[in-house]
Amino acid sequence: MDIVELFSPVVIAVLGSCVLFLFLRWQNLRGPPCIQGWVPWIGAGFEFGKAPLEFIEKARLKYGPIFTIFAMGKRMTFVTEEEGIDVFLKSKHVDFELAVQNPVYQTAWIPKNVFLALHEKLYVLMKGKMGTFSMHQFTGQLTEEFHEQLEALGTHGTMDLNNFVRHLFYPATVNTLFKKGLFFTNERKIKEFYQHFKTYDEGFEYGSQLPEWLLRNWSKSKRWFLALFEKNIEEIKADKSIEGHSGTLLQAVLDIVELETFQHSPNYVLLLLWASLANASPIAFWTLAFVLSHPDIHKTVLEGISSVFGTAGKYKIKVSEDDLKKLPLIKWCVLEAIRLRAPGVITRKVVKPVKILSHTVPSGDLLMVSPFWLHRNPKYFPEPDSFKPERWKEANLDKNAFLDCFMAFGGGKFQCPGRWFALLEIQICIILVLYTYDCSLLDPLPKQSCLHLVGVPQPEGKCRIEYKQRT
Numbered sequence: 261m262d263i264v265e266l267f268s269p270v271v272i273a274v275l276g277s278c279v280l281f282l283f284l285r286w287q288n289l290r291g292p293p294c295i296q297g298w299v300p301w302i303g304a305g306f307e308f309g310k311a312p313l314e315f316i317e318k319a320r321l322k323y324g325p326i327f328t329i330f331a332m333g334k335r336m337t338f339v340t341e342e343e344g345i346d347v348f349l350k351s352k353h354v355d356f357e358l359a360v361q362n363p364v365y366q367t368a369w370i371p372k373n374v375f376l377a378l379h380e381k382l383y384v385l386m387k388g389k390m391g392t393f394s395m396h397q398f399t400g401q402l403t404e405e406f407h408e409q410l411e412a413l414g415t416h417g418t419m420d421l422n423n424f425v426r427h428l429f430y431p432a433t434v435n436t437l438f439k440k441g442l443f444f445t446n447e448r449k450i451k452e453f454y455q456h457f458k459t460y461d462e463g464f465e466y467g468s469q470l471p472e473w474l475l476r477n478w479s480k481s482k483r484w485f486l487a488l489f490e491k492n493i494e495e496i497k498a499d500k501s502i503e504g505h506s507g508t509l510l511q512a513v514l515d516i517v518e519l520e521t522f523q524h525s526p527n528y529v530l531l532l533l534w535a536s537l538a539n540a541s542p543i544a545f546w547t548l549a550f551v552l553s554h555p556d557i558h559k560t561v562l563e564g565i566s567s568v569f570g571t572a573g574k575y576k577i578k579v580s581e582d583d584l585k586k587l588p589l590i591k592w593c594v595l596e597a598i599r600l601r602a603p604g605v606i607t608r609k610v611v612k613p614v615k616i617l618s619h620t621v622p623s624g625d626l627l628m629v630s631p632f633w634l635h636r637n638p639k640y641f642p643e644p645d646s647f648k649p650e651r652w653k654e655a656n657l658d659k660n661a662f663l664d665c666f667m668a669f670g671g672g673k674f675q676c677p678g679r680w681f682a683l684l685e686i687q688i689c690i691i692l693v694l695y696t697y698d699c700s701l702l703d704p705l706p707k708q709s710c711l712h713l714v715g716v717p718q719p720e721g722k723c724r725i726e727y728k729q730r731t
Contacts, residue, residue, distance in 0.1 A: 292337055292619045293323040296330045305331035309466075313604055313632065313710040313717075316340070320633070326619055332469055335625045338605070340633035342640075342665055344616040348629045349672035354608035356674045359626060363468035367482070368531045370524055377520050382528075385516060386677040389509050392660055395684050396581055398436060402685050403579045405432035406692045415729040418702065420722050422545050426454060428689055429541040437536055437681075438510045438529075439499045442492065456481040461538050465714045485533065489526035496529070539603075540682040542716040544689050547597040549723055550647045551690070553705040557593065557649065564589055565695050572695050572730045579688050587691065591657065592649035594686050595666075600647060602631035602668040604713030628713075631667040640665040697727040 297304035308315045308331045316338060319327050325341040339348065348354060357379055364370050388394070409428045430453070431443040444450045460467075463478030472479045489496075497514055507515075510532060517528050551558050562572065564587050569577045584591070605628040614621050621627060636644040640663065641651065655663045660680075669676040676682075693699065706719040 290620045291622060292326045292328045294328040294330060295319060301333045303330035303332070311710040312713045316604070316630070326616060328625065336628050337621050337625045338628045338630060339616065340630045341637060342634065345629060347614050347616055348608060348627060351614055353610060353612035353614050354627055355611050356608055358611065359607040359609040364531065366468045367464055368527045370527045370531065374521055374524055378517060381516050382513060383674060383677055385512055386509065389512060390678050390681045392680050395680055398681060398684060399580060399688065400578070401436050402432060402688050403692070405435050406689055407576055410692060410696050413727070416727060418724060418726045421549060421701070421725040422719060422723065424725055425545045425548065426541055429544060430454070430457070430537060433536050433540070433685065437508060439496045439508060442496065456484045457537065460485065461534065464534065464538070465712050468714070482530070485530050486526050489529040493525050493529070535678065539716045540686060542718055543594065543598055543601065543682070544686045545719070546601045547594050547686060547690055548693065549701065549705055550597050551593055552699055552701045554647060561589055561593065562694060565691055569695060577695060579691055584687055589649060590687050590690055591683065592652035594683060594690070595652050595662070596647055596649040598668045599635045599641065599666060601708060601716050602635050603715050604632045605630050606667065606670045629667065634665050634667050637665060696729060698730055699725055699727050702726055
């Protein structure tokens with residue numbers, strides 16, 4: 261064998277590597293700027309994970325509105341302004357189900373084949389059960405549930421506003437959507453539920469991406485909920501406690517799930533629990549915090565409530581859909597709080613390359629549109645960092661149309677099916693709290709936490725409320 265024959269495989273390998281390297285470089289030149297880091301697989305993961313919103317803000321200033329971050333073996337391409345929204349919402353080359361399937365498995369142990377078989381059926385069900393024409397079915401029970409929880413708070417007190425809202429929302433939502441009486445009444449069990457849900461919710465984003473053995477407390481809370489629901493699943497399915505009962509949302513969900521699998525019913529209960537509590541409760545917190553920290557808005561809201569329901573605190577009022585229509589400012593306040601505290605990202609998976617401006621986003625990327633920054637675009641939202649509920653006068657809310665570039669509930673085929681229920685329960689909660697109590701904040705309005713991209717951001721630090729029953 262001569263020297264040429266000996267080295268020809270090596271030469272071919274080297275040349276092949278060079279060609280591949282140059283091809284990848286050329287492909288990357290066509291794609292958005294990429295922040296890769298230096299550690300294999302982890303990439304920019306450590307720095308990105310410390311404070312994702314701050315990391316993205318710096319990336320926007322340096323690279324522009326479209327850029328890619330490589331972290332934990334994934335390429336995430338962020339679109340932080342309006343460019344690319346049409347691609348995100350309408351292109352057949354981006355896929356919602358493939359983007360969320362793995363996080364669903366990580367956080368609720370629902371296998372890919374089960375999730376893909378059931379997702380669209382369950383979405384259609386929930387869209388119907390929680391559509392605008394179905395909201396009248398929930399108003400009476402939600403009002404009763406919130407009254408019951410307000411009575412438990414007593415005539416006066418001081419507590420953290422976030423805990424105050426959770427005390428109202430968790431039992432009211434669970435008893436309405438899942439099963440009346442499913443939520444604990446034992447004080448020790450209630451505290452245990454709150455602690456486990458707080459741990460599960462705060463770790464949800466990490467749990468959706470990282471190996472479970474790195475998140476011991478989060479894993480423990482997930483298992484606690486799965487065990488709780490497995491124990492109660494038959495009782496939930498058999499519940500007929502509500503007068504004129506036509507089945508709760510959860511019962512309807514389980515009917516469809518069990519056509520495919522009995523094994524994963526508790527897993528879907530857990531997923532629905534997180535979806536129903538994780539965002540609505542913090543938005544109710546932010547709405548109350550914004551209203552109470554703006555005295556002029558607070559005064560106008562109270563005047564509106566008194567004009568509809570009479571002397572505040574005097575009666576155990578019932579709230580109807582007609583009553584809500586007479587109080588548009590409260591809905592504007594909720595939507596403005598959602599605008600200012602929207603999720604950092606909503607996600608699709610690129611299945612075929614798509615072009616956004618001059619960039620080609622390759623297949624395999626997670627395409628991340630950012631409601632958080634879209635809602636801060638002064639072109640669509642003048643004075644974007646200010647709480648200005650009156651801007652929602654311009655929206656055609658009677659026809660359920662939001663302002664342009666408002667993306668908090670996602671969009672396209674799989675827009676959030678629970679958005680109308682969430683808006684309803686938040687409005688009812690705000691009305692009953694302000695009707696029942698004279699409320700004031702004892703701390704300044706807190707900043708939002710920059711630790712998470714998924715879901716509504718939590719407050720950074722405490723925000724105490726003092727409440728006294730109106731007489």
